[in-house]
Amino acid sequence: xxxxxxxxxxxxxxxxxxxxxxxxxxxxxxxxxxxxxxxxxxxxxxxxxxxxxxxxxxxxxxxxxxxxxxxxxxxxxxxxxxxxxxxxxxxxxxxxxxxxxxxxxxxxxxxxxxxxxxxxxxxxxxxxxxxxxxxxxxxxxxxxxxxxxxxxxxxxxxxxxxxxxxxxxxxxxxxxxxxxxxxxxxxxxxxxxxxxxxxxxxxxxxxxxxxxxxxxxxxxxxxxxxxxxxxxxxxxxxxxxxxxxxxxxxxxxxxxxxxxxxxxxxxxxxxxxxxxxxxxxxxxxxxxxxxxxxxxxxxxxxxxxxxxxxxxxxx
Amino acid sequence: xxxxxxxxxxxxxxxxxxxxxxxxxxxxxxxxxxxxxxxxxxxxxxxxxxxxxxxxxxxxxxxxxxxxxxxxxxxxxxxxxxxxxxxxxxxxxxxxxxxxxxxxxxxxxxxxxxxxxxxxxxxxxxxxxxxxxxxxxxxxxxxxxxxxxxxxxxxxxxxxxxxxxxxxxx
Numbered sequence: 261x262x263x264x265x266x267x268x269x270x271x272x273x274x275x276x277x278x279x280x281x282x283x284x285x286x287x288x289x290x291x292x293x294x295x296x297x298x299x300x301x302x303x304x305x306x307x308x309x310x311x312x313x314x315x316x317x318x319x320x321x322x323x324x325x326x327x328x329x330x331x332x333x334x335x336x337x338x339x340x341x342x343x344x345x346x347x348x349x350x351x352x353x354x355x356x357x358x359x360x361x362x363x364x365x366x367x368x369x370x371x372x373x374x375x376x377x378x379x380x381x382x383x384x385x386x387x388x389x390x391x392x393x394x395x396x397x398x399x400x401x402x403x404x405x406x407x408x409x410x411x412x413x414x415x416x417x418x419x420x421x422x423x424x425x426x427x428x429x430x431x432x433x434x435x436x437x438x439x440x441x442x443x444x445x446x447x448x449x450x451x452x453x454x455x456x457x458x459x460x461x462x463x464x465x466x467x468x469x470x471x472x473x474x475x476x477x478x479x480x481x482x483x484x485x486x487x488x489x490x491x492x493x494x495x496x497x498x499x500x501x502x503x504x505x506x507x508x509x510x511x512x513x514x515x516x517x518x519x520x521x522x523x524x525x526x527x528x529x530x531x532x533x534x535x536x537x538x539x540x541x542x543x544x545x546x547x548x549x550x551x552x553x554x555x556x557x558x559x560x561x562x563x564x565x566x567x568x569x570x571x572x573x574x575x
Numbered sequence: 576x577x578x579x580x581x582x583x584x585x586x587x588x589x590x591x592x593x594x595x596x597x598x599x600x601x602x603x604x605x606x607x608x609x610x611x612x613x614x615x616x617x618x619x620x621x622x623x624x625x626x627x628x629x630x631x632x633x634x635x636x637x638x639x640x641x642x643x644x645x646x647x648x649x650x651x652x653x654x655x656x657x658x659x660x661x662x663x664x665x666x667x668x669x670x671x672x673x674x675x676x677x678x679x680x681x682x683x684x685x686x687x688x689x690x691x692x693x694x695x696x697x698x699x700x701x702x703x704x705x706x707x708x709x710x711x712x713x714x715x716x717x718x719x720x721x722x723x724x725x726x727x728x729x730x731x732x733x734x735x736x737x738x739x740x741x742x743x744x745x
Contacts, residue, residue: 293624294623294624297624297627297628298623298624298627298653298657301627301628301630301631301649301653302650302653302654304631304646304649305631305634305646305647305649305650305653306646306650307646308635308645308646308649309644309645309646309647309650309696310646311645312644312645312646313644313696321645325638325639325642325645326642328639328640329639329640329642332591332594332636332639332640335587335591335595336591336594336595336640337595339591339592339595339596340595340596343592343595343596347596347600350600350602
């Protein structure tokens, strides 16, 4: 029972107005009466559920329900009309928020699709290059006595001063030190370090690289090495002045063999095309510049040439 | 008598609003239950019997208006009204946590009880949808909407003070 603490202190000789709680609640009803009422209501609800489920849709309870719904209908319409402006306002706000989130979702989707397109394009290009590699490996110009081991490039030169790449094939795949590395376009370099699963390839554009080569048309011989200028330009060095080299001539590896020694590179691997030829009276050799066939800046798969023969031994 | 009329009017208005306006409203993924909140307000102010009676009538009104199976809402709301009334009586109804706790408990009870009743009656309802996806936003909305609704009930059903003259001797 709640205790009303607002009663004022009685003062002799005066009248006091006492506030009395007017809660007509069940607090004054006995527990038994209260429980009885609730039990009756629960039983009534259960009876309604039972009858509602057992009788058909045309039963008296359903008829009564339909009549009740019909009677309530005007009130529902009135409530709906009263609430309509608020509903419209909410709908507008919700649509606004929805439009923003929808725009955000579409933006994310567009970004995903853009990445997907880039991945597809990369995969397509890789596919084209790998097909070209396979075509080269199975073609007639592929060096005999060698097998081609396709390997993905997993690391590229970290700076312009280092001309090495790392490929995902190593000693466990049969890669040997000094093995030539090519693409379908032409010579790339040679293996300079081998681990079990990877190999470092020093590109032909590195200052330490050199390959004996010859002009395919005139048979003028020389050594291909990195040019003095920037970029991927190569030079065909040590070409005697009396040799004939023309612009546009194709330069390939010479692949010489002398006694027990042999060139590191097999014969006939394309290197590049002559872009300029010059000579001066003071120089001993011609100055021949070559544009390499291989694109050293975008290597993503190469062929490591693995010799089928045992490596030559020094006498 | 006036109290009974006020309670009946509250239940009627809340039931009609729930059936026509709020039951179809999707606010932040949930639906506020104005009838339940009004019922809690009545039960907390007027006790268990009034709460149970209001719950029964409100449930009946809702089932009639929405053409649902008769008795389902009545059963749930009767029990909720009775419990909330007893809870209010036991705690004196003055403590601050009482409205919040009653809204939380009643919302969860109605969701779980409604799911169980419908499940027992063969309705095809996903438990995840009924007890997680819809319940959590509904709970949040009831807590938000509960503040004005319970306040309104408290104002409408405020105990009227009766002046009593006490003649003192002397």
